[in-house]
Each structure stands twice: as structure tokens, then as C-alpha cells.
Amino acid sequence: MGSPGCGKTFLARATAGEMGANFYNVGLADVLDMWIGSSERNLAAIFDTARRNAPCVLFFDEIDALGQKRSHLRVSGASLRGVVNQLLSELDGVGADNDGVFVLAATNHPWDVDEALLRPGRFDRRLLVLPPDPVGRRSILDHHLRGRPTDDVDLGAVVAATDGYSGADLALIVEEATEAALAASLESGRVEPITTAGIEQALAVVEPSIGPWLETARNHVIYANRSGDYDELEQYLHDHDTRS
Numbered sequence: 001m002g003s004p005g006c007g008k009t010f011l012a013r014a015t016a017g018e019m020g021a022n023f024y025n026v027g028l029a030d031v032l033d034m035w036i037g038s039s040e041r042n043l044a045a046i047f048d049t050a051r052r053n054a055p056c057v058l059f060f061d062e063i064d065a066l067g068q069k070r071s072h073l074r075v076s077g078a079s080l081r082g083v084v085n086q087l088l089s090e091l092d093g094v095g096a097d098n099d100g101v102f103v104l105a106a107t108n109h110p111w112d113v114d115e116a117l118l119r120p121g122r123f124d125r126r127l128l129v130l131p132p133d134p135v136g137r138r139s140i141l142d143h144h145l146r147g148r149p150t151d152d153v154d155l156g157a158v159v160a161a162t163d164g165y166s167g168a169d170l171a172l173i174v175e176e177a178t179e180a181a182l183a184a185s186l187e188s189g190r191v192e193p194i195t196t197a198g199i200e201q202a203l204a205v206v207e208p209s210i211g212p213w214l215e216t217a218r219n220h221v222i223y224a225n226r227s228g229d230y231d232e233l234e235q236y237l238h239d240h241d242t243r244s
Helices: 008-019 038-052 075-091 134-145 155-161 167-188 196-205 211-223 231-239
Strands: 022-026 056-060 101-105
Touching: 008 022, 008 056, 008 101, 022 038, 038 056, 038 075, 038 101, 134 155, 134 167, 155 196, 167 196, 211 231
Parallel strands: 022 056, 056 101
Antiparallel strands: none
């Protein structure tokens, strides 16, 4: 769980790679269907495929949409209640053996996930994926700059100026700086490298994208952390509170 653009899907893929296991990325379109009962059948088929191809990592993106709190689903959400119930049944291995099937999920809204999905034997281990720290930001910037013409870019200065930026934000900054260098190259007729100044100009137009998420998260930390589920998130928010 964590803010958007911080690498939750990447971590799931890396987990499968480290295990030498097959990786199945399941999105909403793979499960949800307009016809009654079809979503549940789609979900059952996904788990059947995973069991036949074990060992594998079955990764559900946006699990808060598939596994919404059933108390929030009224009459219009009856079909989604069936999806939640089917997911619970598949996770419990009712009628089938889930040995070798490792189920991971990602969410930007952990507070919207049905509590039954978080019980032991289901999604009972949670990892908070936060915006990258300085070491992480340097690695991400270095990765995206690799293979592109640069002129002694001061990565230290860029890293210091990008606290609170997600990995996706950092990638966008490099893309903006690259496009500016490309435009300059077309104008001058020679290769113009990416410079520290060019990246700083990109920083002026690319703001951290996770601000709205942090505000939402702060409200849940303040009013819904009696169980201690969000202690790590609470510490991060405390350390990065820039409000006056």
C-alpha cells in the first residue's frame, strides 16, 4: 500500500523475478464484467490459471476497487459484493489447493479494503511503499538519465530538491528536461546535452503528484488509526509535514 507512482507494481514484479516464478498482473478489466456472475467466473478462472502454472505470483492492482468494504456497497453495488465474496473464497483455497500461488495486491487506498481480506491467511502482511528516499531518488534519476547525453549533471542538487517526489514524478522530470534539450538541439543543429539547469527548469513545472493522496492519508491516520495499522505512515507524515 502507498501513494501512486512509487513502485508497488515494480516490487511485485521483482518479487516474482527473485523467486523465479511466473507473474500474472490482474487489472480491473480482467475481472469486472457487466453481466451478472461473469466477474466471479473471471476471478475463478484467473485463480485456476495461476494454480496450473504454479509457482507463480498473482498480483492484483487496485485491490481497493475489487475488494471494497462490503458495508459501503449498497443495492447498486450488489455485483461487487459477489466479487469480494468470490475473492475471499479463492484466497481460502476452497475446493482447490493454492500451494505455490503467491497472491500480492497493491492499493492507494488501504482504508477502503474490506477487513475480511486482511485477516490471517489472506492479505495479512502489509508493506508501506513510500516516496523514494535520497538514495532511491539518485538511483531513479541515474536510471532514467542513462544513455542520454548529459553535461555533468549535479545529481546531488537534484536529489536535494526532489524530496517528496514519487518515482513517476522523477521520470517525468527527466522526460521534460530531455524534450527541452532535444528542442534546443533542433534549433542549434548540434546535440545539446541535458544539464543541471535544464532539470531545474523541469522542476519548476513538475510538482509532486502525491499531495492530494497525502492529505487523504493524513485524515485516515488522525481518525482511523486505533489499530496501529498506519503507524509507519503516521511517522512519515509527521516527518514531512510542511504545513504552517
